[in-house]
Amino acid sequence: MGFSRRQFINSIAIGSASLAAAPISSVARTLLQTAAPSTKKIGVRWRNWSGSQECLPTHRLAPKDIPALQTAIAEAQGTVRAVGAGHSFTALVPTDDTIISLGRITGVADHDTDKVQATIYAGTRVADIGQPLEDIGQALINQPDIDEQTLGGCLATATHGTGAGLGCMSSYAAGIELVTASGDTLWCDREQNPEIFAAAQVSLGSLGMVTKVCMQNQPSYRLRRESWVAPLEEVLEQASALADANRNFEFYYIPFSGMCMADSHQTTTEEVFSTEREDTNEAVMTLKSVRDWLGWSPKLRQFALQGAMEDIEREVVVESSWRNYASERNVRFNEMEYHLPREAGLKAFAEIRRTIEDNNLDVFFPIEVRFVKGDSIWLSPFYKQESVSIAIHRYFEEDHRPLFQAIEPIMRKYGGRPHWGKLNKLQGQEFAEFYPRWQDFLAVRRELDPTGKFLNPYLKSLFA
Known part of the structure; x- marks a missing residue:
C-alpha cells in the first residue's frame, strides 16, 4: 500500500530518530536578529526575504499613484532603488539613499480582449494577478513556482517558471512603461522605442522604475x-x-x-x-x-x-x-x-x-x-x-x-x-562575456539615466 506525503513525513522522522546515534544539532543563530541601534542614522531598516541583504535608507517611500512617483523620483537626491517583495538574493536594492515601493499602485489597469493582453501595474504581486485575469477570461502564459514577487521584480531579473517551450516572464511583456530619472514617463514596445524595450525587458531596475507592463496572455485555462x-x-x-x-x-x-x-x-x-x-x-x-x-x-x-x-x-x-x-x-x-x-x-x-x-x-x-x-x-x-x-x-x-x-x-x-536575482560571484566584465548586446544595453542605460540615479553600489560594479 502506498504512502501519502504525510505518512512520509511521520515515518521518516521516526525512522531517522531510531537510527541516529548522535544528539540533534543545535539550531544556528538567525541572521534576522534585530541589528544594533545606529548612532549615526535613524530610519527603518530594509531586509530581503532571506535576510542576506539589508540597508538603512534615508527615505522609504510608497507613492499613492504614478504622478506622486514621478515627483518623488524627480526630486530624489542620490540613489533611488525600487523594492518589491524582497525575493532577490543579490544586492539589487541596498542603498543609503531612497528606496521606493509600488505596493500602493497595483492591479489590472486595462485589457484588450482581442489581443488577449492586459496592462498590469508593476507593483502587483504575481499571486494577485491570477483572479483578476481570470475574471476577464485571461491567464498568464507561465508563472514561477513562487508567486510572492511583484511583476516588476519578475521582469527586472528574468524570473521564470519551467517548460521547455515556455520563456521567462520577460519574454511575454508586450510593452513597458518607465518613469525615468527626470520623472518623465516613457512607453516602449516593439514598435515604439524598440531599443529601449529590448533593454527594459530585463534591466535590473537600472533604466528607471517600471510602472506598467502590458503582458501577452492566453485565454484562461x-x-x-x-x-x-x-x-x-x-x-x-x-x-x-x-x-x-x-x-x-x-x-x-x-x-x-x-x-x-x-x-x-x-x-x-x-x-x-x-x-x-x-x-x-x-x-x-x-x-x-x-x-x-x-x-x-x-x-x-x-x-x-x-x-x-x-x-x-x-x-x-x-x-x-x-x-x-x-x-x-x-x-x-x-x-x-x-x-x-x-x-x-x-x-x-x-x-x-x-x-x-x-x-x-x-x-x-x-x-x-x-x-x-x-x-x-x-x-x-x-x-x-x-x-x-x-x-x-x-x-x-x-x-x-x-x-x-x-x-x-x-x-x-x-x-x-x-540568475540575476540569485547569489553568484561574477563581476561586470564576466557578465559582459555572456551577453552580445551588453554594450548596447549600457548605451541605452546611459541615455536614460546619465547621472546614475538608479545605480546602487552593486549595479555600479556591473554597469558604470
Missing part, C-alpha cells in the same frame, strides 16, 4: 498537475523526453537519497479535483531533521530517506492555471541558480550531485531542475539558449558560502549563466 517520486536514474533517463512531452516539467533531487520528486503539468478540461495535498514546508523541515540526525552517515541518511520515499503515492491536482503553478514557500533560504545550455544541463547536475555526496557537503534542501525556452532579450540569461536551470538552496540560518563556492565552478564549467 486549467492545468492537471501530477507529482510523483521516482529513483534519480529513472528521472534522469526520462527527463528530456518528459520536458518535451509536457507543458511544464521539473524535478527536485533530494540530496543523499537517490530519489526525486517530479512535477508535470498539462492543460485539461477536467473538473477541479485534488488528491490529498500536504505541506511541503513541513517536508523540508523534516529533511532538515534527517540531516541533523544522520548527516554524519550518508549511508544511513540514504537508507532512511529512500525507504520512506519509495512508496509515496502520486499526487494529482486539477485547478485554474494560476492556482496550480506556485507552491507556498515559508521555509526561508538563500539560493544560487544557473541557467545552462540544455545539452549540458543534466551532465552538470550529475557532477553537482557527485560533488555534494562524495564530499558529504552540508545541504538538505532539494536541488531544483527546470527547463526554459530561449529568447532574444538583451540581458536575459536565456538569450539564444535553450536552458536547463539548476537551483541550489541553503537554509537561511546557515552559512551558504561553502556550499555555493563548491558548486558554482561546476555551473560555470558547463557554460551556465547566473
